[in-house]
Amino acid sequence: MTSMLGGCTPWPEEFVDRYWAAGHWRGNTLDNLLRGWAQRHGPRTALVHGDTRITYAHLNRRADRMAAGFRLRGLRPGQRVVVQLPNVPELVIAMFALMRAGAIPVLCPVSLRAPVVSRLVRVTEAVGYVGPSTYDGFDHTAMAADIAAQGVFLRRVFTFEPTGASSAYGGLTVDPSGCHYFPLSSIDAPPDRAHAQSAGQVAFMLLSDNSTAVPEVVPRTHNDYACQARAAAELVSLTEDDVYLAALSAESNFALGCPGIVGTLSVGGTVVLVENSEPAECLAAIGRERVTLTSVTSADARRWLEVLPTVQADLSSLRLLQIGGAPPRGAPPIRPIAERLGAELGCRLQQVFGMAEGVLTLTRPDDPDETVLATQGRPFSPDDEIRVIDAEGKEVGDGEPGELLVRGPCTVRGYYRAPDRNARSFTADGFFRTGELARRTPDGNLIMTDS
Template sequence: MSVTASRAGRPEVVPWPDELAERYVARGYWEQRPLGAYLDDAAAGRPGTICLVDGDVSLTFAELVSRVDGAAQRLHGLGLRAGDRVIVQLPNCWEFVVIALACFRSGVVPVMALPAHRRQELTAIARLTEARALLVAGTVRGFDHEQLAHEVAAAVPGLRHVAVTGRRNRPDSLDLVALCAPAGDTSARAAAPDPGDVALFLLSGGTTGRPKLIPRTHNDYAYMMRTAARICGAGPDTVYLAVLPLAHGYPMAGPGILGTLVSGGRIVILASPAPQRALAAIAEHRVTMTSLVPAAVIRWLDHLAGSPAADLDSLDLVQVAGSRLPDEVAARVTPALGARLQQVYGMAEGLLCMTRPGDPDAVVHHTQGRPICPDDELLLVDEDGTPVPIGEPGILLTRGPYTPLGYYREPELTAAAYPPGGWYRTGDVVRLRADGNLVIEGRDKDLINRGGEKIAAEEVENFAHQLATVSQAAAVAMPDPELGEAVCLYVVPRAGSTVTLAQVRDVMREAGVAAFKLPERLELVDSLPVTAIGKVDKKALRADIARRRHP
């Protein structure tokens, strides 16, 4: 495996030990092929078959491959070479698919930013990765991503190119649609990247406004994508509806758009999971599979309860992940949608668990599945690191052939999250049943899971402390019927002062923070509870807000 070396001589990407890499190759998990090769295989067998639909845009496999080759050539023409990083901040659109595959083809490494990220997150990501280009939409829902991209480029040396979909308002922006035009010469491909190289960076929540970067190699990502596709039964007849943000690993490769394409299937792209449009798309395109988060499932079920039933006969499998799906909601999915439910639990850092088609309701309704690989190892421990018995809740540690061993350029954070032995400490509290399925119980880390988006409590607290009227602040997860968790901020005001939720949110907006991190509720208190050793007792605060929400 190639490893990028830092100026200090330390690896910036932690490699798998040779003995593990050899084992994963010998057992067939790593096929030693770059991601682009799998698309070529699918296209060779079905060149004239439509494989991508996005509104008025329909592409056959041959047309998709031609655009991927064209984009790869034009990235090279911009001076981008294998190993160079580009930030991809695009909404759900066909250009996202073409650019991602073009990067995989050429060895350029896409950094998958979220459309909700703003100046603070994008600037931090660009500096950390030394990104050379930033690919964005134009104006979306009134927000000018093009202008923001140029502000980031001005602040980050080496970020030379801004490419924009749709209408461009500045002459120094590149036309991303033209960048994705078909290739003039499909024989002029650059050398394929090494399968052990980093293929892409996924993002995980950070504590200081800078998301952690998770390096995923061609080998490990291809294994996860292929295995998820096999478990879900993806093939040439699969029509996958992509409604969640494609920059997340779940709708991208669990099996998502990539797993569907390499299986010879078709992807249909929508901007959001809004039920009226999504359910109409299922009927129009004869969708067979989709991926949702619990909040979207609830909206779909509520919509169907008050509207005439849509034609959902084609829908066979509905995946749900991102946060714990309430058992009572899980039981409503199949009767309402007429499709099988598959619960999914995973993380950008690697591990992927799924219930299996054919599992009994007792598993599908009440668990979040089991690992996809025989070499996925699970270890549940208590707060002292002592293993807990099967059936007892414990903090989950894992390791396996698609769980990387560290964050990019973050030795301190890597040391904290990756104990000795190649384990990754997920921060999730789970129960392991005797049948091998996991039940998610909560978190042990100070992290809030808002509809699948991870928010560091410390980041919210730091912004609250920028107000002179705030003496103490503590952010905690608050139960939410749709999102699973939302952000509640407890504040102790300074004597004689008042603090409002609007003031805190304004501070965060002015700093250019992603909107999903803004607190939804403010609780003013005289003091914060503390533990025996003097730390703020977040457990007590979470229990308090749960009582206030559901007295």
């Protein structure tokens, strides 16, 4: 079986062999891929945040030096580190640096508070936390200190200082619980020999998309996430001339790898990071940075449409707008919004249904308008297996609603350290029960539905 972190469910060997033979898995780690991207695209701009511009060469150097700094501060291969940052370059740098140091980032939206973050620390036994000192009036360092005082795991806190931020813990280096505090900007050391790791190992962890319950921890390997981002990038013909706007939280699967940040970096494109996700701010960034594609939720799409008449920005560079997920239960259908938004923005639309667990279906840019407007597309890989079943577990016919089950090269086989949840959410033969209702069309596209 593939070498996996304890507490993870590996793919059975027959599936490992199948996914390697089909070329879905290619045996390179994400942090090592960054080295190759830097060699090919060194002087090109990788990240934009306000007036800050970071080239591929600089991004790779920063990741190298931060990785050495993390090792110098005592982080060891396999240890978990909760990363909770807004959409700033430090998020991307820290993610790659931790992977390069052999540690495992646990990516957590900056909006989440102590009940979820403390559970993440306990479940993952995270020894480190990377977050802002304060953000939007909330003291993240104080939260981390409280969590450290309650348990035996969290012992290193690395604080990013946004402009104008201050914290009651700003001058603290070690607290009574033995937790050490470091400015993230001080995590810098001459690069040393990188930790060798396998692409079959866990690269980072995401949070499950189940918003009605406490999220589970989703372990994603280098192999499966590189596969997902690469395939999504190929489906939208992403090139080095593209500019991707990360309007959603960069720690979400949608913005990170559908194709998102990782997919854009894989082809030498530019990623624009915005902290303020308000439609007017995002639309202004599209005009300012000549953005060619971005991703929004169905709720965001409605808000964008409302403000479009008041926006003066030149949006002619935008070629593709991804709309993610099905409308929430009880919400109006997305089709009328999508039709108007595509027409008023003058760009192509792509519907996407994705989950942190690795499920990903997309419409294709060359699909008929009816498919793009009426469905959430189909899987990117012929090795993605789809079932739509009724309450008794029997597959239903085309056009009939049922629960969506998925198995494939990017869909995990289990949550991290959650045996009870895994017994409910995964079938004995490895299909992930999404908990979502869907109908399959005769041509293989999916329509997500609430009934």
